[in-house]
Amino acid sequence: MTLKLDQSWQAALDKLKTWARINSPWAIHFNSGSCNGCDIEILATLTPRYDVERLGIKLQGSPRHADVLICTGPVTRQARDRLVRIYEQMPEPKFVIAVGSCALSGGAFRGCYNILGGVDQVIPVDVYVPGCPPRPEAIIDGVVKLLAKLRGADPSDTPVVFDPDSAGEAAILAGEDPVEGPAHAQQEEEAIA
Amino acid sequence: MASEKFVIPIGPQHPALKEPGHFEFNVDGEIVTDASVRLGYVHRGIEKGAETRNFVQAEYLVERICGICSHVHATAFCLGVERLAGVEAPPRAQAIRQIVAELERIHSHLLWVGVAAHEAGFDTLFMYTWRDRETVMNLLEGITGNRVNYSANVLGGVKCDIGPEQAEAIQIGLNFLEERTRHYLEVVSSDAMFLRRTRGIGVMTREDAERMGVVGPTARASGVPRDVRIDAPYLLYAEHPVELVIEEAGDLEARFKVRVRELFESYRVIRELLTALPEGELTARIPRRIKPAETISRVEAPRGELFYFIKSNGTDSAERVKVRTPTLPNMASVLALSVGHQLADVPMILAGIDPCFSCNDRMAVVKRNGDEQVWTWEQLRQYGIEYYR
Ligand code: SF4
Numbered sequence: 141m142t143l144k145l146d147q148s149w150q151a152a153l154d155k156l157k158t159w160a161r162i163n164s165p166w167a168i169h170f171n172s173g174s175c176n177g178c179d180i181e182i183l184a185t186l187t188p189r190y191d192v193e194r195l196g197i198k199l200q201g202s203p204r205h206a207d208v209l210i211c212t213g214p215v216t217r218q219a220r221d222r223l224v225r226i227y228e229q230m231p232e233p234k235f236v237i238a239v240g241s242c243a244l245s246g247g248a249f250r251g252c253y254n255i256l257g258g259v260d261q262v263i264p265v266d267v268y269v270p271g272c273p274p275r276p277e278a279i280i281d282g283v284v285k286l287l288a289k290l291r292g293a294d295p296s297d298t299p300v301v302f303d304p305d306s307a308g309e310a311a312i313l314a315g316e317d318p319v320e321g322p323a324h325a326q327q328e329e330e331a332i333a
Numbered sequence: 334m335a336s337e338k339f340v341i342p343i344g345p346q347h348p349a350l351k352e353p354g355h356f357e358f359n360v361d362g363e364i365v366t367d368a369s370v371r372l373g374y375v376h377r378g379i380e381k382g383a384e385t386r387n388f389v390q391a392e393y394l395v396e397r398i399c400g401i402c403s404h405v406h407a408t409a410f411c412l413g414v415e416r417l418a419g420v421e422a423p424p425r426a427q428a429i430r431q432i433v434a435e436l437e438r439i440h441s442h443l444l445w446v447g448v449a450a451h452e453a454g455f456d457t458l459f460m461y462t463w464r465d466r467e468t469v470m471n472l473l474e475g476i477t478g479n480r481v482n483y484s485a486n487v488l489g490g491v492k493c494d495i496g497p498e499q500a501e502a503i504q505i506g507l508n509f510l511e512e513r514t515r516h517y518l519e520v521v522s523s524d525a526m527f528l529r530r531t532r533g534i535g536v537m538t539r540e541d542a543e544r545m546g547v548v549g550p551t552a553r554a555s556g557v558p559r560d561v562r563i564d565a566p567y568l569l570y571a572e573h574p575v576e577l578v579i580e581e582a583g584d585l586e587a588r589f590k591v592r593v594r595e596l597f598e599s600y601r602v603i604r605e606l607l608t609a610l611p612e613g614e615l616t617a618r619i620p621r622r623i624k625p626a627e628t629i630s631r632v633e634a635p636r637g638e639l640f641y642f643i644k645s646n647g648t649d650s651a652e653r654v655k656v657r658t659p660t661l662p663n664m665a666s667v668l669a670l671s672v673g674h675q676l677a678d679v680p681m682i683l684a685g686i687d688p689c690f691s692c693n694d695r696m697a698v699v700k701r702n703g704d705e706q707v708w709t710w711e712q713l714r715q716y717g718i719e720y721y722r
Contacts, residue, residue: 171353173375176689177400177481180444184470187447187463219353219374248397251385252378273400273481 161207161233162287164196168206168230172223172259173249174213177273178240182210185276192280203229208286211259214242214249220262227263235290237267237282244268338366341676354688363675368668383654388414388488388623391651398656399689400481401444404430404437405634406656407486412567413630413643414488414651420619424569424611426490431568432503432606433476433485434632435599439510440469441635441687442592442599446517449589449684453530458520465513472506475499490616500607507600514596521589531585535670535682538583545669546662549637551686554591555583561633573605588685621649634659636687660689 145153171179185192186199200206203226215223227234238259241247246257259265266289269282343356353374359367379398383391392414396407408430415422422430443466450458470480477483477493485491495503521527537547542555552559556579562570563577575598580587623645630641637659646652663686671679708716 171375173377175397175400175403175482177397177403180400181481184463184467187467188460189464189467213375214377216375216377218376222353222374248394249377249379249382252382254376254378272397275480 158290162290164198165207165235165283165287166198166200166205167208167210167237167283168200168203168226169210169212170223170226172211172213172219172243173216173255174240174242178212178242181273181276182212182239182279185279190276190280192283195280195283197283203227204231206230207234208283209234209236209263210239211236211243211263211265212239214246214252215256215259215262216254217256218254220256223259223262235266235286236263237269237286238265239269239274239279239282241270241272244270247272356683358671358676358679360676363677365671365674365676365679368671368679370664370668372664380654380656384651387621387649388651391654392486392488393484395654395656396482396484396486399658401441401689402437402634402636402639403482404433404485405632405639407484408434408568409630409632409639409641410643410654411486411488412632413628413641414623414645415617415619416628416630417623417626417643417645418619420489420617422490423614423617425494425613426615426617427568428606428610429476429491429493429495429615430486431570431573432495432603433473433483433491434568435603436469436473436476436503437483438599438635439596440466440473442596443469445592445635445684445687446521446589449681449687450527452680452684453527455527455530458517458527461513462517465510468506468510472503475502487616489619490614492615494615495607495610500610503603503607507603511597511600514593514600518590518593521593522586528586530678530681531589534585534678535674535685536582536584537666537670539581541669542583542666545666547637547666547686548659548662549634549687550578550591550595551588551637551663551666553578554580554587556581559638561631561638565631567630567632569606573602573609575599575602585681585685592687622647623649625652627653636660636689637663658689660686664688 169179169182184190203209207230209227209230211223227236236259238244242249243259246255249255250257256262267282267286269278271278274282339360341358341360343358355371355374357369357371358365379394383394386394392407392410395410396403398406411422443462447459447462447466450456450462473483474480476495476499477485485493521531537545537551537555539556542552542557547555547557548559558577558579560575560577561567562575566574578591578594578598580591625645625647627642627644630643632639639659640657642653642655643651644653667683667686667688670682674682
C-alpha cells in the first residue's frame with residue numbers, strides 16, 4: 141500500500157527526503173577488476189587528512205543500506221554479474237560514481253580479453269571521475285558534483301565549495317593539516333618541496 | 334553428520350576487504366572446520382595484454398597489476414627486459430629505483446598495519462597509521478609527481494631525479510615517520526586488548542611455512558629466513574644491504590612485528606642511499622627490438638617474492654610474460670590456518686598475509702568436458718619437457 145498524500149504534503153516530504161539524502165549519502169564500494177590504486181585512494185578519502193565523513197559520507201558494508209555505488213576498475217567478465225546484482229540490491233533511488241580511468245573506459249587494460257570496458261557498459265553511471273588513480277580531492281569533487289545534481293543544480297557549474305567557517309575546512313583551504321595543525325602541515329609541506 | 338554442516342559464504346563484495354574474493358567457510362558452531370576460496374574476480378588478462386603491446390607500453394601495463402606495489406612490478410619487468418637487451422641501468426638510476434621501492438614498502442606496510450588493525454576492530458590505529466602514511470605519499474608525490482602508480486621507471490633507467498631539496502625533504506619525512514613507527518611497535522607489542530586478537534592466533538610453524546611455500550613477511554614471521562633482497566641482491570642491495578627481520582612465534586603478533594620492524598630497515602637504507610647517491614646519467618639507451626632470449630627476474634615486493642618470466646622473440650614486444658605474485662603462495666596458508674579458529678578470527682588471519690587480489694588473479698581456467706584439472710608433479714614435468722622439445 142502506498143501512502144497517498146495531498147500535494148503540499150508530498151512536496152514537503154520530497155524536500156525532506158532530498159535534504160536527508162544530500163546531507164548524509166551512504167556509499168558502498170565495489171571493485172570490479174581494479175588494480176587497487178583507486179581503492180586505496182577511496183580509502184584515503186575516509187582517513188584523517190581528507191575525512192569525507194565530516195561531510196556526512198559514510199562507507200557501508202551492505203548494498204541494501206547504500207545510496208551511492210562507488211565503482212572502481214574495468215568490469216571483468218567474472219565480476220560483471222556481481223556488479224549487476226549489487227546494483228539491483230540497492231534501494232531506489234540509487235546513484236553510481238565511476239572512479240578512475242579504468243571504470244570510465246577500461247583505461248590501461250583496454251583490449252585485454254577479460255575486460256568488458258567501463259562500468260557504464262553494465263550499469264548506468266551518474267558521475268565520472270577521471271585519473272589513474274584520481275586524487276582524493278578529485279573523488280570528493282565527484283561526490284560533491286553528485287550532490288549538486290541531486291539538489292537540482294547544473295553540476296558543471298558548481299565548484300567545490302567548502303564552508304570556510306568550519307575550522308577543519310578552513311585549515312584545508314589554508315593548506316594545513318586539520319588534525320595536527322600548522323606545524324605538522326608545514327613539516328609535510330617541506331616534505332613535498 | 335554431513336547435513337549438519339553449515340556453510341558461510343563470504344564475498345565477493347564484502348565489508349572486510351576492498352577487493353573481491355569469494356570464501357566459503359564450513360563451521361561447527363563458531364569454529365571453522367573447512368575453508369575454500371574462489372579467486373579470479375579481478376582477472377583482467379594482463380599477461381596476454383603485455384604480449385600485444387610493445388615493451389615500453391607493457392611496462393605501464395604491468396605497473397597497473399597492483400596499485401599498492403606498482404613500482405616493484407615495473408622494476409621487475411624493467412630489470413628483466415634490460416637483462417634481455419644486455420643493458421644495465423646507470424648506478425644513479427638504480428639507487429633511485431631502490432629509494433622509491435623502499436618508500437613504497439613503507440607506504441604499503443603502514444597501509445597494512447592500518448587495514449589489519451581495522452579488521453581487529455582497532456579503528457584508532459587505522460586512522461593514525463593512515464594519517465602518517467600521507468607523509469610518505471607526499472614524498473612519493475614529490476619525487477615522481479603521482480601518489481599511486483608513480484611511473485618512476487622507464488626501460489633503461491628512471492624518469493625522475495632526486496635533487497638536494499628532495500633529499501632533505503625525505504630526511505625530514507623519515508624522521509617524523511621513524512618516531513611514529515616506534516610508537517606503533519610499542520602498540521602492537523604491548524596493547525593488551527590488541528594482543529588478545531593477535532597473540533597465539535593463526536600460528537604457523539616453520540615447517541608449515543616451508544611446506545606451504547609462503548613468502549615475504551608472512552614467512553619471516555614464522556622464522557623462515559627468506560628475502561630476495563638478501564638472497565639474490567638486485568639494484569644496489571648488495572652495496573647497501575638490508576638486514577633480515579625475523580620473528581620466531583609465527584602468530585599474528587609476529588606478523589605485525591616483522592612488518593613494523595622492517596620499516597626501520599627501510600628508513601635506514603633510504604638514508605644510507607641518500608647520502609651516497611651515485612652521480613651520473615639517469616637512463617641508458619635500450620634497443621627497441623630485443624633478440625630472442627628468455628630471462629627471469631625476482632624482486633622482493635612488500636608482500637614477498639615477486640617473480641617475472643619474460644621471453645623475447647626479436648620484435649619490439651614480448652613473446653610471453655609470466656608473473657607470479659606473492660599473494661598466491663600465501664593464500665594457501667590462510668585456508669589451512671583458518672581451520673580450528675573462531676570465525677571472528679578469520680578476517681584477521683586473512684589480513685595477516687596482506688592479501689592483494691589484483692596481484693593475484695593471473696589465471697582463468699576455461700573448463701571443458703574431460704579436461705584434467707589436477708596435474709601431478711610427474712605430468713607437469715612431462716609437460717615442461719614436451720614444451721621445450
Ligand atoms: S584507473 Fe589506474 S589506479 Fe585506478 S584501477 Fe585503473 S589502473 Fe588502477
